[in-house]
Amino acid sequence: MALIHSVVRKPFDFAExxxxxxxxxxxxxxxxxxxxxxxxxxIITASGIYVYIFFDTGIHNAYASIEYMTHEQWYMAGVMRSLHRYASDALIVVMLLHLVREFGLERYRGARWFSWVTGIAVLMLIYVSGISGYWLVWDKLAQYVAIxxxxxxxxxxxxxxxxxxxxxxxQTLDNRFFTLMIFMHIAVPLIALAVLWIHLQRVSKPRINPxxxxxxxxxxxxxxxxxVFPxxxxxxxxxxxxxxxxxxxxxxxxxxxxxxxWPGTVTWTAAFCMTVIAFAVPFLPPMRKLPVAVVDLENCNGCSRCHYDCPYEAIDMIARTDGRPFEAEPAVDASKCVACGICAGSCPTSMPFRRVTGLSPGIDLPDLTMETLRDQVHDVCDRLTGDNRVLIFSCMHAVPAKSINVPGVASVELRCIGHLPPAFIDYVLSRKLADGVLLAGCSENACHARLGVEWTQARIAGERDPHLRARVPRERVRTVWVGRSGSRLLESELSEFSSGLSAVPGIKVPPAGPATRERDKVDA
Amino acid sequence: MPSVLQYLGQGAFYALAAAFTGYLSLYPTYQQVPADKAQVKLSFAHGAHRVEACRRLTPKEIAALPPKERRPNTCSRERTEIFVELFVNGELLYSESLQPTGLSRDGPARTYRKFLVPAGNHTIKARLRDSTRDSGFDYETERRVELAPLQNLAVDFKADRGGFVFR
Structure with missing residues (x-):
């Protein structure tokens, strides 16, 4: 299966x-x-409404009314008809590309099954409405399609x-059947729109406008x-x-x-099997459902950041259940969580400076905890040598940073770049574990977990909590949004970033007095 | 801000995408039927005779029925199969026993078949048996027709119009 995903993904990576x-x-x-x-x-809806004004819904006059639109009123109704047709074609193209791309990116399993299944339903409905539309012209093609x-x-x-x-x-031509087709051509797209609305129910902040x-x-x-080509x-x-x-x-x-x-037995069997497979794809083995995020109420003050940052609306804020004096607590819906870790990255208690109480944030991934991440940071940074040491935090869905074998460079892999709490950058630089931090995530606008890149950019820019502290020199932080196939770009960015670090001032950390040490126990 | 070259690149992409969409929305054309052929389409839906003919109920049988269901005759629901044959220029093109539809086999038997023949003059004969007789046919029609290229000749069957209808 991994091979199929890889083969499907490669052309998309190249085209992207x-x-x-x-x-x-x-x-x-x-x-x-x-x-x-x-x-x-x-576009189809608007042009369809206009075309319908001039369309004669009787089978014997439908063709003539469309001819009038195409040739007499070519400048408006004709253009609208063309837009209606070409936008319908383009819709199929983008839907199929969307479907195949999500398959290649493995964004159809686990919690994402819902979007996949509803997407397949929408695709089928769009096909039905498109085919019924060709029927209405009642030309030779319509006759062929109808028969x-x-x-x-x-x-x-x-x-x-x-x-x-x-x-x-x-002599056997019946107007009533034609009327049924018109009804279908209007009703089915409306049903498709309703299913599209359902399709988006499990994603937060969906981009529905280009x-x-x-x-x-x-x-x-x-x-x-x-x-040009009406x-x-x-x-x-x-x-x-x-x-x-x-x-x-x-x-x-x-x-x-x-x-x-082909015989009906063959075509119907093929149609049935393809439909079943299309709907069943998210549930076919191998299943790789990662452990979902877990809330630790001991360390949660109900700030809601995880709720707002979750790209899949998997976190609801519910009434506090532990009696502590906070209004709400997060509740993770396991059926929606994709274990991207963005919630843990957004948690203000994901603070690597914490030593005495242990690094246990209010919400965390059980199989890749913040404590584990911090240990990994120490492990790899301890082996770093040279003057311009760089630590790369990379998304597991972006370019594999581990493959970079350059002296003075180490990497830690995250579920998503949004999984990284900004405090880790501060921690690495202020503790002088490395001289620079490079964040390598998916291509901009193409985050595997949807919003990780966007949130990380906003956190570094200080526009979204938890933000990167002002004391961190931004010259020591570099972001590279490259996707899976951008290893060359990453290497060149890394080389440029690394060589420029000598000239950048470090973090001004106050002398480690008792107050500082005490504060470091809980927060930086 | 994209450079001029980037805008040109975008324009090239849009042009290619539009050309791709426009071309495949109509081309390549598909030839459903060769231009020198014509089509004979045999199709009908027809209820055959009953397997058992209706008969008069005896006074005893009528009396045994509930008062609201008493009637003088009784009829079986099951229909017999239909045997149909189609000849073109004396050559048997199609021959089939069509079963009645429905769980009780009381619905019409139906068929829908298409045959390509060369354009030109043809003698078309269709015959059908819809009764319980063992041999012979209840309906038979033979026509001499001239089929133009790509002409569609429908051969329908309407018992109330005397049998096969060519149109």
Missing amino acids: QALGKVFPAQWNPLLNLGALGFFFYW VSTEWLDWLPIFGEPVARNFLSP PRGLAIGTFVSMLALSL AVSQAPADLAQVPGTVGLDWFYLPLYPLLEN
Whole structure:
């Protein structure tokens, strides 16, 4: 399975890097696939409403009304029709890319099964609504779609009379079936929107709008395509004729030639198996459910930072249960927690300076505690030699920093870069365990745990609690957001950072008097 | 702030994405049926005769029924199978025994078949047996038709219109 993930991920890593050269990180289309999906959905909705105004819903006049839009009112209704079509195609592209990318990144298992399963449902609904849309044009393609779809459905023994008989000859054509298609074409996207809303229920702060620059670029390209290559109808449907040659929309109808030519037993079995597998993928072995975050009320004052920082809404604040004089306490929902550690990184008690009472924060990962992290920091830093010693804190989903074999450089791996409490940076530098700290996380806007990079940037900038103390010289801290395939960039950043450390002043730590020592016991 | 080169790169990406979308939304075209062929589509849904004919109930049988269900006749639900054949230019193209639908086998038997034939003149004969007879056919229709390229000839069956309907 790991091999499959790796093979799927590699093209995305490559494309992400290539696009990263021309797009700012926040505009990179590959890092905004979900938001682009929403954007296309809104374009489809707006253009669909406009087109519907001029659309004749009777099967005998539908074609003529669309021809009017395309040729007579090309400047508005025609453009809207083209936008409707091309945005629908683009929606399928971004949804499929989104699906495959999440699979490659292994973001579909464990607590993320919910988003995966609802995403598959949305994809199926979008296909149904798109295919029903082609039906409404009632041209040769619509005739082909109608006949192949109904012939395929007729394989199931659920209809008393073959539905495809509606399209046997011009005399059997029925307006009522067409009306049903119009109803479906409106109702199914609305159902899809409702499922999309459910799809987002387990993520906090979902990005459902692309950044303005990307939105403008995307819309302009769609508009240009609509003007240069407007969507047009094929010849009008004629049931006395076989469509012969049709221009297929390969985004929605790639399987139609197979449906038409393969036996129903094969196509229905394949469809059934593929559907079951698609829904079951998150539950297939090997399961790697990591132990979820654990709350330690002894060290928790109910500050809610973990609640606000959790990217998956896995932490609720509930009434205090231990009788201590605080209003609330965090409660971890194990079914939503992905064990990214961002909550532990946000906890103000994740304070490595604590020695006497032990490093036990209010919330922590049981299999990678803050105490373990501190021990790891000491272990690797004790072996550091030279003048410009650098400690790398790296995300396990970003470039593997352990592979860097440079004298004077050591690394500690985290679940997510947001797992790192800023106090660790202060600790490493003020205790002179290293001369510089480099944080290597996922690409900007592509954090594996969604918000780790964003929160870390805000914490270092002092914009989000817990923030990095002002006494830490920022010149001794470097962030590199590179993703898995950015080892070269990391090495060059590391080299530049390391060589520049000699000229940077260190932390001014007050002399270790009794007061300082006492304070270090609990806090820095 | 992106540089001019980056903006150009973005423009190239958008152009490629738009070209990809526009092209695959219509091309390559798909040839469903060769241009020199025509199609004969045989389809119908028809309820055959009952396996057992209706019969009059005896006075004793009527008396045994609950008062609200008393009737002079009784009919079995099960229908017989339908045997159908289609010939083109004397060559048997299709022959099948169609079973009645429904759990009690009381629904219509149905079929939906498509056959490609070369465009041109053809003699098409369809015949059907929907009764309990062992041999022979209850309906038979033969037509001489000229099929244009890509023409779709529907062969339907309507018992109330006398049998097979060509359209």
